[in-house]
């Protein structure tokens with residue numbers, strides 16, 4: 001999907017794939033700030049006010065942005081023929097968000113100074129809350145949206161994970177980069193057994209804030225922890241394929257973070273490991289690293 005393509009970027013690092021992905025995200029997910037958010041004292045009001053339908057502008061370019069997630073072909077095509085009047089926005093759409101009628105499983109609430117998350121209606125699969133001023137996630141906002149696949153929360157002020165009962169069980173992608181997260185508990189990702197991509201770059205993570213198995217989730221394919229304050233490589237599952245740790249303070253190459261057992265049958269599926277911009281040298285690589293990381297095609301130190 002998103003990560004299948006590769007491109008160049010303008011940063012110092014020539015192959016900074018994550019940077020590129022971030023650029024793509026910023027380019028695609030950023031939208032014009034249109035709905036001006038009105039100050040409210042409590043998030044709950046946002047939910048209560050959701051009952052009114054809002055005017056849908058057919059000339060709004062927003063629903064046709066290139067980054068629009070139509071990942072599964074014809075599953076959700078336009079609900080009306082081009083040229084006919086569009087149906088009104090569904091009544092369950094929170095007032096401060098946009099729910100394009102022709103893409104009924106997406107909700108756009110990005111770039112509008114939100115301080116609280118609105119309640120997510122049950123039909124949603126893709127929700128965009130990026131570039132707001134959200135500092136915590138209230139209990140229950142995702143409770144009805146059991147089919148949520150993507151949550152975009154990057155570019156907010158989230159201090160730590162404040163999702164009490166974890167994340168939706170169908171979740172595949174979680175974007176939390178550019179927040180202030182310093183700690184993630186042991187079981188945080190356990191309720192989402194289909195989680196593939198987690199992006200937590202540019203936060204305040206330290207090893208003290210992580211449990212030993214926080215990121216040891218067998219479904220994860222890609223984990224971005226770059227630009228945090230980690231001093232050690234956190235333990236990850238052998239199924240992980242891409243691990244981004246550049247721009248931390250890592251000072252040792254602990255092979256046990258990748259392989260608890262190393263032999264002919266037990267090894268890591270890691271392909272890309274970024275450790276540049278840390279406090280280790282290439283000579284810190286232990287002799288058994290090639291055996292454990294035998295599928296790696298890129299290790300940058």
Ligand SMILES: *[C@@H]1O[C@H](CO)[C@@H](O)[C@H](O)[C@H]1NC(C)=O
Pocket residue numbers: 119121122144
């Ligand atoms: C959540 O789902 C329950 C059960 O279907 C329903 O009664 C409730 O109204 C829903 N809540 C919201 C805020 O949509």
Ligand SMILES: *[C@@H]1O[C@H](CO)[C@@H](O)[C@H](O)[C@H]1NC(C)=O
Pocket residue numbers: 213216235236237238256257258259260
């Ligand atoms: C990850 O968890 C599995 C059990 O699910 C365990 O066997 C493995 O040793 C753990 N990996 C690391 C690096 O701690």
Ligand SMILES: *[C@@H]1O[C@H](CO)[C@@H](O)[C@H](O)[C@H]1NC(C)=O
Pocket residue numbers: 260261265266
């Ligand atoms: C090592 O590999 C064997 C054979 O595939 C497997 O049965 C065993 O569980 C693996 N051990 C660990 C710790 O992953």
